Amino acid sequence: MSTGQDDSGNDVNDDSSGGGGGGKAFKFTIVDGKVTEIFEVKDGVAEPKPIDDDGSESYTVENGVVVRTEKNAFGTEITRYTDSDGNGLYSRISESWQGSDDSPGPHFRHDGDLSYLSTVGDDSMAVRAGEDCSGGQGADDFYIREAGDLRIGDFKSSEDNHIIFDTGFGLASKEELQGYVTGVQYNGDDLVVTFVNNVATITLVGVGADVSWDDVQVLS
């Protein structure tokens, strides 16, 4: 695969087979099986990140996979990172959420793994800001859990499954979600959906007319 930047500064990711991992890269310093330093690598520059600034995060290393565990009042989020090509740069491969169902307050509903790397099969993809999310071949689901400027690179209504909102804010229906939409417009073949106060935009790259609200599900 190759990843680069086009003239507008948007990430261009032509990966359709998975395995490479576009988007964000991380470096970990691992001493005696423990993560001692973390860097996020952007445009070739490694910026140090706090390992744990508020007592909620911990890191372990299991068979070369770095596992980040973050606990809050509502549950536990687990993110996995690997360096599959051994060049020292780690990519996120998956995240999962284990909620405490009896906890008060908002939390996510989907408790299976969400993937950052696509396969030719059916994937449950994590859509995160800062990188185009592509599912590749197969009937893929695209899960939206955060606000921000989100981009889905290859949604096809005829092939893919759903765009699923699991925001953790307790949204109960598509109608409720639609109440937060302030704009739906095309930019060429890209469909851009804008949410209230510009807290989020979702761009469906190259989707053309091949999408409707029937392609959307709301979990939370």
Ligand SMILES: [Ca+2]
């Ligand atoms: Ca690597």
Ligand SMILES: [Ca+2]
């Ligand atoms: Ca697909």
Ligand SMILES: [Ca+2]
């Ligand atoms: Ca796929």
